[in-house]
Amino acid sequence: MTPNFAPDTADALPLWAVWKGDPLAEQAGPWPAASGFSAKLGEICLLPNPSGEVAGALLGLGDRAQASRHRFVLAHATALPRGSTWRPILPDGLDRDEAALALLLGQYRFTRYKGAAYDGPQFTCPEGVDAARIRAQAAGEFLTRDLINTPANDMGPVDLEDAARALAGEIGAAITVTAGPDLLDANLPMIHAVGRAAEQAPRLIDIRLGTTGPRLTIVGKGVCFDTGGLDIKPPASMALMKKDMGGAATALGLLKMLAPTGAVQRMQIRVLLPVVENSVSATSFRPGDVLTSRKGLTVEVNNTDAEGRLILADALALGAEEKPELMISLATLTGAARVALGPDLPPFYCDDDATADALSRAAMAVRDPLWRMPLWDGYESQIEPPIADLDNAPSGGMAGSVTAALFLRRFAEGAGRYVHMDIYGWQPVLAPGRPKGGLGQGARAILAALPGILA
Template identity: 60%
Template sequence: MTLAFAAASPDSIPLYITDPEGLPSISDGFDPAAQAWLKAQGFAAGPSECIALPSPDGRVVAAIVGLGDAKAQRRGRFLAAKAASLLPKGIYHLADAPASADRAEFALGWLLEGYRFTRYKSASAPAAELVAPEGVDAARIEAIAAGEALTRDLINTPSNDMGPAELEAAAATLAKSHGASMTVTTGEDLLAANFPLIHTVGRAAAPHRAPRLIDMRWGEAGPALVLVGKGVCFDTGGLNIKPGASMGLMKKDMGGAATVLGLAHMIMALGLKLRLRVLIPAVENAIGSDAFRPGDVLTGRDGKTVEINNTDAEGRLVLADALALAAEGGDALTVSMATLTGAARVAVGPDLAPFFAQHDADAQAIVAGAEASRDPVWRMPFHDPYEAMIEPGIADLDNAPSGGMAGSITAALFLRRFAPDRYVHFDIYGWQPAAAPARPKGGVGMGARALLEALPDLLGL
């Protein structure tokens, strides 16, 4: 779906953003009838509270949306953006906002509030439209919103319509739209091309859902950036089958792939001066006579051996081959994104994107980017003393250490064994469990905006 700003109009309706403290100064500028209307409606500028002010003939002549008090603002994001779904039909322009209100945040939030997933059921887009506020980069915000919409659409699509082949098709459409090149290695060809872990995890799936590695390239000059996204299009858990309650959201287990594709759109649409590579191992972790087994010892692309102690820890296996390929290209900044561990959710919940960075300067840039883009992250440690936990007796690595402690950290340490030196890993959730302003329930991007904002510092752009 298209998320875009309205063209400027002489008839656009003024929209005010305010906190409770600033409400009197705004209302004092209205005529007595409008002031009486505000009082009669009990409008108090609470968080996301919205009101339209009518003229005597019933037209909307102004609107106000509240931010709530300081406590509400600390607890919420995109609070004013909810107005996009609450206001009546019309074209609005931002008339006034407190200094604390970020115009770019409001503008992006407004567009994201307009997102609807309509593949299987129609849903009306908001009737209200917004003229891009003065001082914001409208084209950049529209590119970010489009990338986020792509991520949400891919995650929200159920696995029967978003298997490895469909994920490949989505990547191909994106590549074509930006003039990127793309190659795909599929099925038994993965073995010939030395991607044994990707093949092993996906080989039990039906032939039309065969495993594959998607490799997209864009840009001919500038610093190099490699994005690696986990594309497990459905995860049964393999022979260590998940219980039903844990399998219900496994259509989102390709959320890492969806997020890097959304971020790739942002980068390409904005024409950033860099060389981008996107690697997506796309598989279905199915149950079948050819499924890999607990106790198997597998050999990855770079020769490291892995003892399989849980077939439900498959994401790190497919990422290992992709990261090994990335490492062959040198020490380009390499970022993996994956819905990898439940331990990350236990640690930080669904709203924060935990990430691991090998270098402090990279971590600092990402944290600053997250704050500027209202895309919250939390740095986790590559804690070297835990390395022993991923080293079993009969192989180089253990894909699922026993004990259940530090699950997100040990998974990240596992991935680091295959990655180049300049490495960042995001262990994301990719799902909004309850609707919030600019974030309906369902698939959601995490970390992409933070990375986009950080790229100038990360790559010297």
């Protein structure tokens, strides 16, 4: 579906969002008190007119002092009656952009195999909000969620390429794809090595949009399914591996958000997606293999389940050759990141303090949280094995997200500034505006930070 706001017509009903303990709108009358309404988080009180028809509603926001615990609370409003249209009236202290986005995110449904599209209440755009910008953010997020939620039998490398081509056509971007043995001719050997065992050939998707201004290169990990390769995962660890292309899905969602903005006229955007399925066959790459990367660095494969950094390495090296002012990698890369920070708070890595500070501020401002982690030089020796330049899976298991970021940094040399995000790409439990399933992380933070970073 395409997320959108309803026209603000005379029949739109008022929806007052209310903090717990705050005075209610005079129009609410005595009914809320009589019905026991206390503005608990997500609580709804329909307001009748003298004829008993619905004349408006109250939506509880909960305790103002606990507002930082919750995001997208206005998505609770999708529980209002079907067929109705509402005009949100927001109190002081509630971020208007987040509230508007919540009203659209709450409409998301994944219906490819079951269920129907959202047919609940509609909402006008809150006053003072750039409706087009919020619609673009919601549309990008919907694309990311749909791609991640689609299982690997319908979202293999060919299907992800089709989705990228469809988006490129929609926004007027140029796209080229290098696949199969052509990857070797193009000097992208590690993408080929990881994906060669699968039925669908590995590929690199290269999308370009904009022709002037500073260069922004976004690299998204596109492992459409990860068995772990010959170091095969146990069933429990394999269950969610359709989401291992969440970095590529988030990159495409970000591109969809960026395309309608003026940023396209002010910068040159390049999206590189190394896309593979990490499968098992007679042609699988093996533990102990030494691969030579595009950059010329050799990599000892100590675990075939650490394949994401291998394909990202070739794509990063390719992107860095153009010396972009900013290069960002998005990847569902390590379980260590989840152990450290949980599913809601992805770590990011960046050597440049100004860029990191801008990204941190933007992430918190738009409620797309990120947390800066260190590129700790003291761990460099852990990724340097005796027989090759680099080790793709250092033993010991400590600081796994940090060592993965250090590995990737070796291939980003040449970019003016480099940011790596180790995202989860999945919402594990139902939350307002976020049904259980695929989730974009980091895209809105990047969108908000870009004007300051690439000014």
